[in-house]
Amino acid sequence: MDHVRPVPDGAPEGAPSGGNPAQLADLLRQAALGDEAAFAAFYDATSARAYGLALRVVRNPAHAEEVTQEAYLDAWRSSTRYDAGRGSAVGWLLTIVHRKAVDRIRSVEAATSRDETWNRETAPTDHDQTSEAAHASLDAARVRSAVATLTDVQRQAVELTYFGGYTHTEVATLLDVPLGTAKTRIRDGLIRLRDLMGVAS
Amino acid sequence: MSEMDIHKLTGAYAMDALDELERARFEQHLATCEDCRAEVAELRETAALLSETVAVPPPAALRDSVLAGISQIRPLAPEVTASPSRHADRPAARGRGWMPFLVAAALALIVGVGALVTQPWAPSDDVQRLTAAEQVLQAPDAQSVSVDLGEAGNATLTRSKSQDRAVITTEDMASAPSGKDYELWFIDGDTFVSAGLMPDEPDQTVVLDGSAGAAAAVGITVEPDGGSTQPTSDPIAVFDLTEAT
Numbered sequence: 001m002d003h004v005r006p007v008p009d010g011a012p013e014g015a016p017s018g019g020n021p022a023q024l025a026d027l028l029r030q031a032a033l034g035d036e037a038a039f040a041a042f043y044d045a046t047s048a049r050a051y052g053l054a055l056r057v058v059r060n061p062a063h064a065e066e067v068t069q070e071a072y073l074d075a076w077r078s079s080t081r082y083d084a085g086r087g088s089a090v091g092w093l094l095t096i097v098h099r100k101a102v103d104r105i106r107s108v109e110a111a112t113s114r115d116e117t118w119n120r121e122t123a124p125t126d127h128d129q130t131s132e133a134a135h136a137s138l139d140a141a142r143v144r145s146a147v148a149t150l151t152d153v154q155r156q157a158v159e160l161t162y163f164g165g166y167t168h169t170e171v172a173t174l175l176d177v178p179l180g181t182a183k184t185r186i187r188d189g190l191i192r193l194r195d196l197m198g199v200a201s
Numbered sequence: 202m203s204e205m206d207i208h209k210l211t212g213a214y215a216m217d218a219l220d221e222l223e224r225a226r227f228e229q230h231l232a233t234c235e236d237c238r239a240e241v242a243e244l245r246e247t248a249a250l251l252s253e254t255v256a257v258p259p260p261a262a263l264r265d266s267v268l269a270g271i272s273q274i275r276p277l278a279p280e281v282t283a284s285p286s287r288h289a290d291r292p293a294a295r296g297r298g299w300m301p302f303l304v305a306a307a308l309a310l311i312v313g314v315g316a317l318v319t320q321p322w323a324p325s326d327d328v329q330r331l332t333a334a335e336q337v338l339q340a341p342d343a344q345s346v347s348v349d350l351g352e353a354g355n356a357t358l359t360r361s362k363s364q365d366r367a368v369i370t371t372e373d374m375a376s377a378p379s380g381k382d383y384e385l386w387f388i389d390g391d392t393f394v395s396a397g398l399m400p401d402e403p404d405q406t407v408v409l410d411g412s413a414g415a416a417a418a419v420g421i422t423v424e425p426d427g428g429s430t431q432p433t434s435d436p437i438a439v440f441d442l443t444e445a446t
Contacts, residue, residue: 032276040268051259053252065263069270076271080279087242094249102217107433140253147251161218162248163255168213169220180206187212187244194247 024089025082032079039076046090047072050097057101057165067104071097102165146196153177154189161186211237215244221423222353222437225375334406337361337368344445348438350374354403358419358440367413369399370406377401377423384424385409386432387416388439398428418442 024045030038050071055064075093082092147155153175160171172182193199207230213219214227231237337343340361347357354374360367369385377383377399385396387409396419397410409419420436422429 032279034276036268036271039271040264043264043267047264048256048258049252051263052255052257055257056252056255065259068259069263069267072267073270073274077274077277080276087246088249091246091249094252095245098248099217139250140256143250143253147254158216158251161213161216162251166218167220168218171218183209183213186216186218187209190212190215190244190247193250194243197247197250199243199247199250 021088021090025084028075028079028082028089028092029084031076032082039079042089043072046093049090050093053094053097054101056163057098058104063104063108064101067100068097071100074100098162105165142197143193146193149196150189150192151185153181154185154192157182157185158189158193208234208237211240212244215241216248220437221378221381221434222350222375225378226352228378229375333366333408334368337364337366337408338370338406340364344442346440346442346445348440350438353437356421356438356440358442358445360413360416360419360442360445362414365412365414367396367409367416367419368406369409369419371399371402371404373403374405375403380426381423382426382428383421383437384428384432386420386422386436387411387413388418388420389416393420393432395428395430398424416442 024042027038027042027045031042047068051064051068054067054071055061058064058067071093074096082089086092147158150158156175157171160166160174161168164171166174168182168186169179171186172179175182175185177185207227210219210223210227210230214224214231219227231241338359340363342363343359343361345357345359347355349355352375354372356369356371356374358367358369367387382401383399385399385407386393387396388394394411396413397407399405399407399421413419419440419442420432421438422432422434422436424433
């Protein structure tokens with residue numbers, strides 16, 4: 001664990017924004033008791049990030065909507081299993097969204113071949129294109145500036161993995177580095193972001 | 202993969218960047234590695250922050266369909282644990298893990314039903330199934346092809362044309378990821394015919410469900426729990442029977 005740095009003092013709250021983390025966890029707890037209005041409020045606070053993430057990964061708006069809907073239905077269904085002690089409610093939701101988005105592109109790919117090129121994944125302008133409609137939030141700016149401190153390879157590895165939905169083996173091929181290097185870059189990159197943004201368990 | 206290396210998969214796992222077999226193997230590791238569980242939780246949280254930069258408000262209609270959808274779904278029963286168990290703090294323990302005996306028993310039953318095609322259901326089914334497997338394995342025209350699944354173990358497919366049956370034998374094979382099953386397929390060109398699900402055991406000998414005589418190859422895919430009628434993902438292993446010896 002030689003890559004772990006101490007979390008800086010006074011680091012901003014690491015939980016994702018889009019609502020007060022404690023409030024979102026509460027809404028999910030109420031949803032678990034069958035409170036649909038609470039779930040609607042949870043949706044309102046998180047849907048831009050859930051849909052934006054799905055859209056970024058699957059690219060196709062109709063598919064992104066399906067993925068997002070499935071993820072919310074899953075979140076409702078398993079709201080009873082959410083444990084605030086294990087992480088933020090929005091982090092939990094986005095884990096579901098990401099998994100579904102990745103499953104979607106990989107199963108589509110099993111039938112057809114991907115027509116996207118990895119260049120589009122890594123082009124620096126890509127973020128800006130995607131986020132034209134994005135919420136201009138302080139949090140987004142903070143995340144971007146943290147991402148900007150990564151080395152090029154770390155940043156590419158993290159972005160190809162999270163937004164591109166590629167496996168680490170595929171990332172190694174795309175970046176033309178050994179698998180072990182890709183693995184390390186992915187983890188080091190995330191760990192650096194974690195420390196910069198003060199995410200602690 | 203050495204124990205040292207497997208800890209380094211936290212980042213790739215947190216971002217869903219492992220293939221199905223690696224994921225299965227890593228989830229097995231997570232069950233016993235507190236450090237990795239903690240790190241995965243933090244890295245997932247971190248990865249989720251990246252979504253800040255791509256937020257896009259969804260179409261309004263999505264809200265309506267989500268809310269209409271939930272009104273027809275009851276949230277799952279909570280996980281009830283009589284005493285704190287090591288599963289309780291592991292998300293992967295939800296649904297199908299590798300531990301719950303009852304789940305494994307249920308899967309064995311599914312395969313047992315598959316074997317009904319040739320074997321009458323009887324208390325001695327296990328013995329008969331073994332016998333059926335042995336008949337294939339010991340047939341004079343039995344031909345085998347092995348696939349090394351790397352970290353996920355290895356598997357050998359044996360077919361006897363005269364018996365019109367095939368048997369798969371696995372060694373140290375990683376469990377399917379949670380919520381998934383391994384499904385076997387007879388492959389002929391572009392045609393995939395399901396040959397049943399594999400039980401969730403590292404070492405097993407299973408007779409494939411269906412006629413094996415004409416198959417050019419046998420594949421294994423990772424499918425949603427309960428299997429699929431057609432594969433939904435690329436095979437994790439393909440046994441090319443034209444090269445069987």
